[in-house]
Amino acid sequence: MDGGRLVRTHYGTHGVVDHGPLPSGTDLPALVARQRDRFEAHREPAHWPVHAHDPPALTRALHTAGFVPGPERSVLVAALTDLPTAPPPPEERLRENDRVSADAVRLLAAASGPHRRSLTEHEADGRAFERRTLTLVRGAHVRAASWATLRTGTPFVVLEGMTAPRAEFLGEWARHASSGRVLPLWWVWTQAEARLMAAETDPATQPDLHGLLLASGFREVTSVRTLTWAPPGAPAPVRPVTELHDDPEHDDLWDRFTERFFFTPSATVFPGVVEPTPSVTWAAHAVAGSPDRVSELNRVVRRALAASVPEGEHLYSLGWQHTGHRYDPRRVGGDERPRHPAHAFPDGDYHINLAGDLRLGTFGHPWxxxxxxLCVFGRELLAEVEADLNRLLGAPLRRDGQQIG
Structure with a gap:
């Protein structure tokens, strides 16, 4: 945030600047230099969209700072109520966030465009009710796909991409965003009361999509051009956090954890795992009910996890029946970084943190x-965290699975 008007988002592989109208009298060269310095500190390329209504001095300041302009795109807006209802032909149908055809959709997305936001980035943002994908299929064949984002706090649904100009997608986005029915996977959309859809196209390279949008009730309101700056050296190739859900990697990790530790999910069977050697287990009641103490517990365990593995090794955070994460413990948490996915306190469900080879980690049993x-295992991790957990949680209950005292 800069002066309350500019938002800088860091993704770990790149960053984006977003802002509304800048106050007259803003020292634009100084503003641009501050943002560039922050991206350089993160070693992230910076993307700065500049609209036609922004002051020309902003573009000049960006050029001077080394930002390189990309192609100009038209910004189009339509009222959701104006979008046509166009059901697919009888032999085709629409699917929502379809996992079966995900690989085929990714191939279509990579071979089409340019899109306002690539499907790769859309998916990398993680599974959220605000981000949805629609797939148009005929039997087992994927005909086209579209992805969009509900901008909560604004009246907009943003069309991020469409692999082929099909009006069926527009009507379906409008139906979900303006429906009075609460649909299980679309409840955020139905409650947000969005009124408008925004899209961006390059008329020169996407004449068919541009024409479809204009024919469907969109009107051009401005244009935008993204300017990009890259710091010296190669940026990080992958984001610091990757969500894992129905991925083979996620399933394999759960299978290996269950087999190795004989995990038994139950509200009455304790301790839930066969605690290995070395391990230490504490009761969590000393922090339960106190957000500050739970936060301190999480900070202590996160620091210890990062200190227990060599630089470059990823860790895993698992939640029973929930989305898991693979993450770089040195690139998450804190200001201007993605949120840390690891939780130590078992707040109503199992929380598990693991090294990929299962040599160290934590197991939180909620009941x-x-x-x-909280059970902590692994020699390196215990050496880092045992004293802090004794301070926070009190004397341990078990060591190496054996009751103490």
């Missing part, structure tokens, strides 16, 4: 000892 327990 043992009424307020939960």
């Amino acid at each position: 043992e000892h009424d307020r939960g327990t």
